[in-house]
Structures are given as structure tokens and as C-alpha cells.
Amino acid sequence: MAPVLTDDQILQLGALRRALHQTPEVSGEEIQTAARIALELAQAGADRIWTGLGGHGVAAEFKGSQQGPTVLIRCELDGLPIQEVSEAPHRSEYAGKGHLCGHDGHMVMVLGLALTLAKRPQHGRVILLFQPAEETGAGAAAVIADPRWPQIRPDYAFAYHNVPGRPLAEIGLCLGPSNCASRGMKINFTGKTSHAAAPEDGISPGSVMAQLMQDLPLLGPGGPMQDDFALATLTHAHLGEPSFGIAPGSGELRLTLRSQTDARMDQMVADAENLLDAALDQVDGLQAQITWHDVFLASVNAAEAADLATAAAQKLDLAQHVMTTPMRWSEDFGRFGLDGATSAMLFIGSGEDQPQLHNPNFDFPDALIPTGVSLLARILDQILATPTHD
Template sequence: MKKRDEKMSLTESELIKIRRQLHQIPEIGMLEFETQAKLIEIIRSMPQTYFEIKKWKTAILVHVHGKQQGYTVGYRTDIDGLPVEEQTGLAYASRHKGRMHACGHDIHMTVALGILSYFAENQPQVNLTFIFQPAEENASGGKQLYESGILGEWMPDEIYAFHDNPELPVGSIGCRQGTLFAGTCEIHAKFIGKSGHAAFPHRANDMVVAGAQFVNQIQTIVSRNVDPIQAGVVTLGHFSAGTIGNVISGKAQIDGTIRALTQKNNVLIQKRVRKIADGVAESFECKLELDLHQGGYYPVENNPQTTAAFIDYMKNTPDVDFIETLPAMTGEDFGFLLSKIPGTMFWLGVESPYSLHSEYFAPKEGAIIKGVNAMIGFLKKRQTVVGNK
């Protein structure tokens, strides 16, 4: 563990123990009651001299009062799990059937607690607001929390967060200027016509054919509407229609996702999906029910100023293995917070042969203390800079 003059109340072995406890109790977004209670217990065990704590639904906000008032740096971690049945075989595997921290939010929480424990012992120059946020995976928890008004006078002037990355070396820090993650939007389309006998197609209105036309036409959006030097994805992963081969289906349900590296392109693709769906419904004289749901899953667009400072620190710190990364088409609701508050998201390498969301995903715990130390160092330097503004 990196030596420093100041104290940190949580040691590396304690952090690993905490991570394993959190790993055993994954909960779905907005239902993280046991997780919230465990986090509160750990936070309350730290010195409280500089702390104020608020709860909102299953979220926790910890405001650390700085020596100077008037500026606040934010740090956010997500706390929810996924509806995945764990298959890692670990001694500390999930105790909640059908639930798993398959996206590594247990690592995210543990790093946040390590950073917080340092500033519990060492008063920061400026205010810090730590956000333990629910429902990143399923319900735009960041958007909900922001729009609730709970941040109030604790609203950060800039904000930081990370996501673990199984493809990067243990403890490495990955980041880039511009977009780190894509913005996403769910597609839910239902075409409703008229079922009938396969032998009498003229007496029915076949929604298999209508749905197939929708699927085919959707493929032209990225190839013919999105600038070729920019990125976009439209994937339709579910098509459900009919019951048996000799009955014409009167309904077709099609579901998918939009991914784009800018909000402008995400909106463009959404408009084209809607126009195509409307056109298919008109041409087949059928009813359309279309839901395009983006919620808070905006592109994670890093702020140029905060990201330049972050990258400069990480590149020039001997104990940090910094890697400049490419953008990814994964989604993250931190994008909504970055659309409201300037800030930076980065990767923390956890080196696993299995991908995020895999039932076998087992991040290497050596990344925890490296992530904690890197962020403590950056936040110490950053608060000195902003405190002198």
C-alpha cells in the first residue's frame, strides 16, 4: 500500500473484506435496501467530524466540509446489481438468488468508501460530495436523483466517476477526451393488424411481414443517415410474433437498442426509427405502439477542462499506469450527470477473462487500492487548484 503522512481509516485488507460483503448482497435498482444499510454502517464507522449525511430513497449522499467553502467537487458511485445468476463459484458469491454484481458495482462502492475514509481523517481544502447512487442499470438513477433536488446546496461544481474494465491491466487508469461511452435508447415497437387462417391472407393483416419490413428498413439508418466518420448502432434483439405456422399473426413485438457517441446522433437515429415505424404502419394499414425510451442514458461526454487535468495527473504520477482508451458503445447513466455538471469518467482496470454482465465475471481485487490511491492523489491536487480560483 502506498505510504503517506496522512491517515486513511480503511486499509487494503479491510477494503477487500468490505468488497466481498457487498458482493454477497446485490440488489436491483431502487431496491438496494440491504446495500444502503451496509454502506451507512461503514460510513458511520468513520470519523464524522467533517461529514453530513443525507438519504434519498436508496441513495446516500455524504458531504465532506472543506476548509474553504464556495466550491464542491463531486464523486459518484453506483450501488445496484443485475438480474444474473452468479456462476463464479467464489466463497463469497451472491447470497441473493438470481442477483449478482456482474457489472462490478461492488468494486465501485469499495473504492468510493476508501477515498471517503481518507477525507474523513484529512479535511479537504474544498467541499466534497460523495454520491452513492441507485439504479444505474435499470432506471436512470442518476437522472432521478438529480431531478429530485436532493443535492441542493451540495450540488457539485465538477464531478468524477469510474467504471471497472475487465480488458485493462489490474489497477490501470483509462480515460480519453470526448465521449467515453455511448448514449443509449431502448426501442419497443408493437405492430397490430389482424390474425387469420394461413390459407386466406387477404382476410388478415400479417404482422410478421410488417415487422420484417421494419427490421429491414431499420438497417439503413446508420448506413445512410449517420455521418460515416461518426459512430452509431441500431440493434433489434427481439422479434416475437405468432403461435403456429398455419396461423397469420395479427401482432408483432420488436425490441432493440440505439447507441450513439453524441446526443445529436442519438436523437437523429430516434427520429429515423420513428419515421420508419410510422411508414410501415401506414403502408400496412396497421396500428403502431412505439416507445423510444432514453431516460438518463446520455453519452458520457467528458468535460475538456476537468479531463485535461485528470489525464495530466494520471500520466505524470509514477504509481499510476495510465492508458488512453477508445470510446465504447456501452451505456452509463453518468452521462446524464455530465450533461448537467462538468466532469470526467474513467476506467479502472480489473483484468478478467470474462466480460461485464457475465455470470462468471470476477474482477481482480488488487485494483481496489490502486484506484483509491490514484483518486485520493488526484482529488488532493485538484482541490488545491480549484481552491485557489
């Protein structure tokens, strides 16, 4: 297969990736990143560009000369609120923020695809979506809720995520579920403080919190990744004030619920709420409020989309890893499938010795850029019947 990018383009994309890495913006704050992406898309010859989608999202349209299906390729704009620990010259310039999940690399692969679309005739159209707020699970839903979404809504949708621990440039694909559902449960307790010498005159959440810290994790013991897989992880607990003279009158618990299916998640949510209600019955006057955060639905690959990705990888002679179980971590990309697109989340190995996602020293390998662009281009060729690169 002839390369779809020139050597100069590959070098330029690598330099752009490192520049993006230096200036990460977290979910909901991707203003400068979005502006840079919009400029790059305009220079690549996009026929139309939407900005401010679902927050700071950017989408570009590349139209063919004839009518046909719409194919969306999606990547993420946001970085993480984690301090980068690196000696790389392109390390983050922003304290407490870093592109430690590889979204900088994902963006550049999609921009590389834009360079190929500007000169390739096709029917149908391609939408390149640079989505905001993936890390919080809010971005995809916000984009779909944007009143301009009907102008964009695709027939097919594809996305990448890099995977540390897998061989460099290996393509991984799940048949069916690809990413677990998850959500954060925060419980705030309100009682009444009292002097530590007279705790009976107050209303302490301590006993209820202690019971829930034992019972809530039992809702999801983990185990084999099957349809009934569920994992409940206690992530934070706070009781009262750091004092010896005050019996506590408030507290907070945080828990992450995770499941392979949305139906199993619904059951976990109901069970968690029932446990809380039962615990509150044991302490008169104690009140509690649940709020839900970082809500991710399960991502499920459509068979047709998975077949297209598999065929593209085979045509490019790329190593493939057929995954029998989904990733435990979550992705909000699944919402595009629920919105009606025939979709698939693809995985690309970022190296067996690569630090894990969200590690403070993670850095996306630029060597993946040509492979990522070539696979996306091949998928588009298959759907839109454009001339091949043989």
C-alpha cells in the same frame, strides 16, 4: 507515494466488497445495499448523509474548514439481473442476480476514500454519491431531479469504471466523448387475429415486422468510431402465438440504438420513427406504439477534469492509456456534466484475462482497491489544495 490506506483498511475493504458481491440488488431495488452504505459512511465520519436520493441513492458530505469548491465522486449501487456462474465462496446468494459489472468494487473504492476524508483537513467539500439504477440509465436523472439535489450540486464530478481486457490498474482516459449514447426502442404492433385458413380476414403485423427487421439495423451499420458513428442492433422479435391455427394479430420488436453523440442519436430516433410510419402505411388497420427504454445520453469528459485526472495518475506513477475513441457501452454519468459539473469518467484496467463486463463469471479484483482510492484522493488534493501524501 505513501499509501493512503493502511493494510488493515485494505483487508477490511476487500471483505466488504465480497460481502456486497454476495447480496446484489438490481436497479430500483437497492434497499439493503443503500442501508449498508449509509452505515459505513456514518462510521467513516461523514458530516451529513442523504438517503433515498432519486430512489435508493445515498450521498455523504465531508466538509472542509474553509469555503471552496464542491467535488462529487460517484459510484453505482446496482447489480444485474444475470445468474452468476462462479465457484467463489462470495458468489451471489440471490438467484438470477449478480454484481457482474463491478459496481461492488466501485462502491468499496469510494468507501475507502471516505476513510481518508475523515482525517484529512481541506477547504471546500467532498460529496460521495452512491447512485441507484445506473444499469437502466434512470438513476442519474432521478438523482438530479430530486428536490434535495441543489444542496449537493457539485462544481466537479468524477467516476470510475473498471475495464476488463486492460492491464490491471492501468488508468484509461478519453479526451472528449467517453461513452456512447444509447436507448432501447420497443415497438408493439396491434392488428387482428384470424383463422390460419383465412388470414385475409385478419390484420397481421408479419410483413411490416419483416420489413423493419431488415431496414432498422441499416440505420446504424457501425464502423469506425467517429462523430457520425451509429449502431442499430435488433435484440428481440415476437410475432403472434405459438400456434398453427391462428394468423397473428400482434407482435413486438426491440432494437438498441447507439451513437457517439446525442445529435446523432436524435437523428437515428427520427429516422426509425419515419421508417415505422412508412411501413404502417402498407397495411390498413395495423397500429403500432413506440416506447423508449434505458435511455443513456453520451458522456463527455471536460478538458479541465481530464487534465486533473492525468496529472494525478502521473504523480502516482500509474500506467496510463490515452483513449482516442469512447467506449461503445453507455453510462449515465454524463448527465452530471450536462447539469453543470466539470466532469470526467475514468477507466481502470481490471486485468487482461478478466471476464468481460456482464459475463456470468465476472468478479471485481480486490487488488484494484488501493489504486482506485489513491487516484481519487490525489484528484481531490489537486482541486481542494489539501496536504499531499508525499
